[in-house]
Amino acid sequence: MEIDGLSINLATVRQQYNMKQAVDACLTHKISAIAPWRDQVHAIGLAEAARIVTDNGLRVTGLCRGGMFPAADAVGRATAIDDNKKAIDEAATLNADCLVLVVGGLPTGSKDIPHAREMVADGIAAILPHARASGVPIAIEPLHPMYAADRACVNTLEQALDICDLLGDGIGVAVDVYHVWWDPKLEQQIARAGASGRILAHHICDWLVPTTDMLLDRGMMGDGVIDLKRIRGMIETAGYHGPQEVEIFSAANWWKRPGEEVLSTCAQRFRTVC
């Protein structure tokens, strides 16, 4: 029997499988929704990736990732915009629910976070017409504040939604529990996002205590302190009922286990703690 409502972000098994192998393994576990990363798509070729999606009737809950807009000079910013347009085309070809943006942090040598944030808004504004014309919703993923310097200077749902409101249609947010669980305004801002139809993705994993690596020590659902069911409730109350997408970067643990074990654990935890 199909597992409704569960998607696997393929970063979760990136050390074990290429995209084709990952899809085969997911199907074995009755999981028929995935979210690939662009490098995984490129490794097998976009056409082959699209064929795999179509032939297997997969739902693609997102393509990871566009973004990385801030740059030290105009050439760097233009290059990022061009690359994001290509990412939009890929997302369209894969019929992805959205293109997920990790917006980028401070350019090397800069301490000017307000300027970085302007460059993000400007970059998104520059790609949005192409995204709308392509039918690809753009999902800003606010990243945990510990990534503000080097990965994403959009760090709360409130901030991301302010950008969405500025830019209009065709844009929303990816709500990743890892990045937002701590936010005192979480419930309020999820409700706000839902009211404007801006929830485009729901990513899950867990926050481990202690966390031993800031990037690559995400936990399996149930192994940490995030109240996943409570956040799911907020998101459903806000009107989003799409799949929960498991995205776990775990260099020392899950990336070292057999892919089979990772996927069966995801499925089991999805049924019990999410």
Place this chain on the structure above:
Amino acid sequence: MEIDGLSINLATVRQQYNMKQAVDACLTHKISAIAPWRDQVHAIGLAEAARIVTDNGLRVTGLCRGGMFPAADAVGRATAIDDNKKAIDEAATLNADCLVLVVGGLPTGSKDIPHAREMVADGIAAILPHARASGVPIAIEPLHPMYAADRACVNTLEQALDICDLLGDGIGVAVDVYHVWWDPKLEQQIARAGASGRILAHHICDWLVPTTDMLLDRGMMGDGVIDLKRIRGMIETAGYHGPQEVEIFSAANWWKRPGEEVLSTCAQRFRTVC
């Protein structure tokens, strides 16, 4: 010539000096403001610590720290409240500008962060009458969201100020750049804090890229990405002109250097990049 406006949080040199040695070293560098930790005070005795403060005409920009209110049971919560009252007495004896609170995170086994936050507000409410009667302002220090689980579930200035507004007089915030530099609402909330007279302390250090340890890899001012002068400007515009207090936890770097070098570097950087 005295260095006006510079305070040393004694955690910065805790591996090199006890409180008496740290004060002697600070005075050698013409630094006459300090912020000790309670364990450093206890190690030499409260009376001796107070004598050192008085005899040398030191300004104590804060006593670190009270807080840690959430607990799994009523006994634990009452124990925390009792200990915070003792900390208030110590802060009064040392004539500290404020008692700094690290409010505490989730009790072991709990995922209920709203409840933890209620326990924090209740705990502060319970100690506030004693703080007011003792003339000791209470400074909530919002900690970076990466500490929400295990150290402090108050994670933004906005959230801290909402608690202050709930509780009334005698309470404010410690603005530590390390914890708040990323906040998109930083300027707005610093202005709010200043308008209500609630800025009680201004802590400085720097955010390193990359950061290799979530707790003990804080940087020396100028070595990271925080725009210290911009934040200082916000704080002064908001009406706070107290000392900037250097608080650096740095297990692999500054805690291993001679205390003399640490203090001379703090003084030099204070003059140039803060």
